[in-house]
Amino acid sequence: METNNNIDRLLAMLDHPERYSEQEIMDTVNHDDETREFYRSLTQAARARSSQRSLSQPVDVDKAWEQFEQTHLAVQKHGHLWQRVAAAVLGVLMMSGIAWATVYTVRHFTATDQSKQTTEKVATPSQTEADAVGPRLGVADTSTVENEAPVVFDNTPLEQMLNEIAAYYGMTVEFQNEDVRNLRFHFVWNKGDGLEKVLEDMSHFESVTIEQTDNRLIVQ
Amino acid sequence: MIHLARTLLHDDAEAQDVVQDVFARLLENEYQMTGNKTEAYLMSAVRNGCLNYIRKMQLRERFKHLYPLDEADDTRPIEEVLADLDRINAIVDDEIEEPQRTIFRL
Incomplete structure (x- = not known):
């Protein structure tokens, strides 16, 4: 119950x-x-x-497959579509990266070239300057060389010899004895030597006496 | 497959969904079916799909659709289960007279 x-x-x-x-x-x-x-x-x-x-109720297999395709295969196609979209996005990103890298590289090298050119431009004046200075330096070098390499006066008139030496040391030459102007001597001049040393060496010349007073070399 | 799903779910649309899901999973997993076990595999997949569908429903819904309420369902071979159902139908046809038969079928 x-x-x-x-x-x-x-x-x-x-x-x-x-x-x-x-x-x-x-x-x-x-x-x-x-x-x-x-x-x-x-x-x-x-x-x-x-x-x-x-x-x-017999099953319409064709219709069932059609529905299956519409639902599930469409989803798969959708999935493939997403994959394609993702691939496209990745491709675009990669191309952008390459383009950016190219632009960066080109800019970088252009900047480098410009800086090089600037450097060269900067260098050019200095070179010009150096060129301008060069001769002087060359002279200096030469003089240095000359300082080191003695000047040989061979059978040279005393007047010519003294004028050259006096000019070098910033002196003037005054001849009290006019007869000695054209006396020729053989003399080796070391520019590195001081004026006193040179005058001392020249004092060995017979019949010539050279005195130094202020800025003048007086030949007696 | 559709027949089995319809039998278990009493719902044509849901039955079709379950069968389509079986094929969809086969596509996703790129499962290669070989030999003569294909039919048994597909039928088992449909039954499991239907039982999963029922299991996910709330108990009240299961009761409403006259689905089994306990988790442990009939584990006999599918052919055997369908044969049982055929026998029930035969008994109904033989033993129950009209109008009760029509009422039963409704």
Whole structure:
């Protein structure tokens, strides 16, 4: 009797399952073995009915494949589309990177060339300057060389010799004895030597006496 | 496959979805089916798909659709289950007279 009441309750629940909690449904179904078996029979009967109805409704396989293609293969194509988009984006990024690198490299080298040119331009004046200075330095070098390499006066008139030496040391020459102007001498002049040393060497000349007073060399 | 899904789910649209999902998974995994087990594999996949569908439903919904409420479902071979259902249909056709038969089918 209680089982029948429970089964009635179960059938009422099937009409309006939303009115009952899940716990109430489970309690009713599992109330006793008979009710549980009754529910299982209901599920089997429902399946049997579905099976019979299914057999009476032949499946249109072509239509089913068409639907499958539309849904799932479209999704796959969509996926491929995304892959293509991603590949395109990556490609664009790569090309942008290459372009940027090219621009950067070109700019870098251009800047380097310009700086080189500037350096060269800067260098040019200095070279010009150096060129301008060069002769002097060359002279200086030459003089240095000359300082090192003694000047040999061979059979040279005393006047010419003294003028050259006096000019070098910033002196003037004054001859008190005019007769010695054209006397020729052999003399080796070391420009590195001081004026005193040179005058001392020249004092060995016979009949010539050279005195130094202020900026003048007086030949007696 | 559709027949099995319809039998288990009593719903044509859901049955079609489950079968399509089976093929979709085969495509995704690029599963290569070989030998004569193909049919058994596909049928098992459909049954598992249907049971998963039922399992995800709330208990009240399962009850409403007259689905099994316990997790442990019939593990017998599918052919055996379908044969049982055929027998039930045969009994209904043989034993139940009209108008009860029509009422049952409704």
